[in-house]
Amino acid sequence: xxxxxxxxxxxxxxxxxxxxxxxxxxxxxxxxxxxxxxxxxxxxxxxxxxxxxxxxxxxxxxxxxxxxxxxxxxxxxxxxxxxxxxxxxxxxxxxxxxxxxxxxxxxxxxxxxxxxxxxxxxxxxxxxxxxxxxxxxxxxxxxxxxxxxxxxxxxxxxxxxxxxxxxxxxxxxxxxxxxxxxxxxxxxxxxxxxxxxxxxxxxxxxxxxxxxxxxxxxxxxxxxxxxxxxxxxxxxxxxxxxxxxxxxxxxxxxxxxxxxxxxxxxxxxxxxxxxxxxxxxxxxxxxxxxxxxxxxxxxxxxxxxxxxxxxxxxxxxxxxxxxxxxxxxxxxxxxxxxxxxxxxxxxxxxxxxxxxxxxxxxxxxx
Amino acid sequence: xxxxxxxxxxxxxxxxxxxxxxxxxxxxxxxxxxxxxxxxxxxxxxxxxxxxxxxxxxxxxxxxxxxxxxxxxxxxxxxxxxxxxxxxxxxxxxxxxxxxxxxxxxxxxxxxxxxxxxxxxxxxxxxxxxxxxxxxxxxxxxxxxxxxxxxxxxxxxxxxxxxxxxxxxxxxxxxxxxxxxxxxxxxxxxxxxxxxxxxxxxxxxxxxxxxxxxxxxxxxxxxxxxxxxxxxxxxxxxxxxxxxxxxxxxxxxxxxxxxxxxxxxxxxxxxxxxxxxxxxxxxxxxxxxxxxxx
Numbered sequence: 215x216x217x218x219x220x221x222x223x224x225x226x227x228x229x230x231x232x233x234x235x236x237x238x239x240x241x242x243x244x245x246x247x248x249x250x251x252x253x254x255x256x257x258x259x260x261x262x263x264x265x266x267x268x269x270x271x272x273x274x275x276x277x278x279x280x281x282x283x284x285x286x287x288x289x290x291x292x293x294x295x296x297x298x299x300x301x302x303x304x305x306x307x308x309x310x311x312x313x314x315x316x317x318x319x320x321x322x323x324x325x326x327x328x329x330x331x332x333x334x335x336x337x338x339x340x341x342x343x344x345x346x347x348x349x350x351x352x353x354x355x356x357x358x359x360x361x362x363x364x365x366x367x368x369x370x371x372x373x374x375x376x377x378x379x380x381x382x383x384x385x386x387x388x389x390x391x392x393x394x395x396x397x398x399x400x401x402x403x404x405x406x407x408x409x410x411x412x413x414x415x416x417x418x419x420x421x422x423x424x425x426x427x428x429x430x431x432x433x434x435x436x437x438x439x440x441x442x443x444x445x446x447x448x449x450x451x452x453x454x455x456x457x458x459x460x461x462x463x464x465x466x467x468x469x470x471x472x473x474x475x476x477x478x479x480x481x482x483x484x485x486x487x488x489x490x491x492x493x494x495x496x497x498x499x500x501x502x503x504x505x506x507x508x509x510x511x512x513x514x515x516x517x518x519x520x521x522x523x524x525x526x527x528x529x530x531x532x533x534x535x536x537x538x539x540x541x542x543x544x545x546x547x548x549x550x551x552x553x554x555x556x557x558x559x560x561x562x563x564x565x566x567x568x569x570x571x572x573x574x575x576x577x578x579x580x
Numbered sequence: 581x582x583x584x585x586x587x588x589x590x591x592x593x594x595x596x597x598x599x600x601x602x603x604x605x606x607x608x609x610x611x612x613x614x615x616x617x618x619x620x621x622x623x624x625x626x627x628x629x630x631x632x633x634x635x636x637x638x639x640x641x642x643x644x645x646x647x648x649x650x651x652x653x654x655x656x657x658x659x660x661x662x663x664x665x666x667x668x669x670x671x672x673x674x675x676x677x678x679x680x681x682x683x684x685x686x687x688x689x690x691x692x693x694x695x696x697x698x699x700x701x702x703x704x705x706x707x708x709x710x711x712x713x714x715x716x717x718x719x720x721x722x723x724x725x726x727x728x729x730x731x732x733x734x735x736x737x738x739x740x741x742x743x744x745x746x747x748x749x750x751x752x753x754x755x756x757x758x759x760x761x762x763x764x765x766x767x768x769x770x771x772x773x774x775x776x777x778x779x780x781x782x783x784x785x786x787x788x789x790x791x792x793x794x795x796x797x798x799x800x801x802x803x804x805x806x807x808x809x810x811x812x813x814x815x816x817x818x819x820x821x822x823x824x825x826x827x828x829x830x831x832x833x834x835x836x837x838x839x840x841x842x843x844x845x846x847x848x849x850x851x852x853x854x855x856x857x858x859x860x861x862x863x864x865x866x867x868x869x870x871x872x873x874x
Contacts, residue, residue: 281678281681328859328862328863329862331862331863331866332817332862332866335609335613335615335677335681335821336817336821338615338681339615339813339814339816339817340817340858340862342810342813343810343813343814343817343854343855343858344855344858344859346810346851346855347851347852347855350848350851350852351848351852353848354847354848356848466806466810467689467806470685470689473682473685474685474686474689477682519694519697519698520694520697522697523693523694523696523697524693525689525690525692525693526689526690526693526694526697527690528689528690529686529687529688529689529690529691529693530686530690532682532685532686532689532690533669533683533686533687533690536673536679536682536683536686537672537673537683540679
């Protein structure tokens with residue numbers, strides 16, 4: 215019965231979400247237009263896309279215990295490489311996709327092999343540094359490829375017709391939904407597979423995995439490549455949803471955004487990451503509107519200035535969640551069941567001997 | 581030759597700022613095991629504190645005096661904010677390292693956004709003492725004077741920090757705490773006081789970097805802290821986490837190679853060279869130059 219429910223509920227949810235573009239329902243306050251209007255579908259599409267991307271980050275951070283600050287690089291690979299191949303090299307869409315896929319596989323393999331030589335906090339710093347290369351390339355515009363600070367518009371004549379134009383926003387919405395579903399299914403399968411169990415064992419206690427005769431480095435690299443590849447796919451979907459590449463997708467801030475999504479929803483839980491991705495994207499897009507609303511504009515300056523800055527609100531919300539809701543929103547359910555979830559579980563793992571083989575904390579060295 | 585000299589001094593000036601940020605990061609990590617992502621925000625606090633105070637002092641004394649007084653204000657502000665962050669945000673999460681990192685990430689995002697909301701996210705010009713904009717001629721090279729100032733200040737901070745760690749009682753506690761925290765606690769010393777102190781010291785160093793960056797770039801912007809922080813991370817990893825002298829050496833290497841590559845190869849290549857250098861260090865010496873990977 216319980217097993218059946220585990221399949222039926224998500225299936226019903228997906229069917230429900232797939233029907234959204236067919237519903238002409240107006241939900242005031244929450245959305246600007248009716249559900250089937252292009253603006254609303256675009257926002258919902260972004261929410262679903264980032265639900266999927268957040269899940270790829272959760273695979274790294276929540277399930278394998280790797281705190282990467284460079285995940286945006288792989289997202290940017292999806293956005294930029296595909297766009298450059300189509301627009302600047304005039305390749306066909308299919309070839310561009312194939313090439314992006316190859317880069318999206320080889321780059322994390324290379325970067326992961328090097329950066330995974332260090333663990334814990336140092337891994338976070340090093341991944342950030344490598345992702346910085348992407349940000350530099352996007353800004354510096356080598357050979358006029360990346361368009362510098364402005365980015366560039368994609369050559370939409372090369373894109374599949376079904377994904378071009380305002381009238382086709384519903385197709386883009388379905389594409390984003392499809393992406394989220396595929397990522398969810400892959401992650402679900404991966405974390406319950408036998409390497410997936412090793413990932414979680416590494417998160418709990420890397421030293422013990424080593425003692426059992428397994429090589430954590432290979433398993434961590436596997437998780438890193440899979441997560442990055444799926445993230446690159448998300449970048450391609452983003453390219454289709456948006457207008458063209460923009461240096462913002464290469465910045466460390468985007469990685470921090472993924473991190474916030476995952477922690478907000480509940481690290482180490484699949485539904486938590488999805489929820490966090492949807493919630494963050496929605497808030498980030500709508501909080502600006504709240505800031506411009508007459509209620510906020512009427513407030514005294516001390517309150518008005520911070521409230522009209524979405525990033526300030528989201529950063530504060532994030533700190534509050536870490537303090538008071540360490541399992542994230544998805545962790546509330548887990549806490550009811552009495553199981554440690556999210557950050558709490560990661561933390562328990564870290565307090566074990568996890569770091570000793572890598573960058574241990576001072577007291578672990580003794 | 582003159583270009584080479586100019587690049588060298590400019591690279592050292594940049595390295596001076598990297599070192600000032602990296603030293604605080606390294607000290608905090610060495611003692612507490614906390615990666616302080618908000619360290620760039622401390623720099624921004626110092627930079628804006630200096631800028632704000634200098635604007636409010638307009639008309640009093642000479643520009644140099646105003647700059648020095650304003651910098652002092654920036655330092656105090658940086659120390660106060662850093663100590664407050666430790667007391668309010670870090671201490672309650674004692675020993676929960678991942679959550680501590682996450683809190684500093686949130687603080688960095690919210691803080692930078694707040695500064696941007698109050699004083700606009702755009703660059704604001706900064707009034708620099710005129711003698712710093714002048715150049716000194718050495719072996720045919722025209723070197724801007726502010727570079728000497730930055731290098732001198734960083735060397736002074738390095739010396740002061742070393743003296744503080746080697747010669748004072750608090751320095752002794754910090755070194756002992758980094759070595760074996762439970763032992764220090766068992767001896768009846770409250771290590772938590774040292775935590776706040778280390779944050780305040782790191783905050784001062786970052787704020788100094790902020791006051792210097794105002795002169796180096798001739799402007800203030802909320803994003804500066806975060807963008808310099810990335811290179812400070814590289815410096816810390818190359819130098820070896822928890823080692824001050826390692827950070828100083830790495831800061832010089834990173835600052836110089838960035839300048840040389842940007843000039844002799846092509847603009848933008850400097851940043852990439854530095855990251856590749858990091859990759860090389862990771863492959864050859866994953867524990868950093870000093871070898872004392874915390």
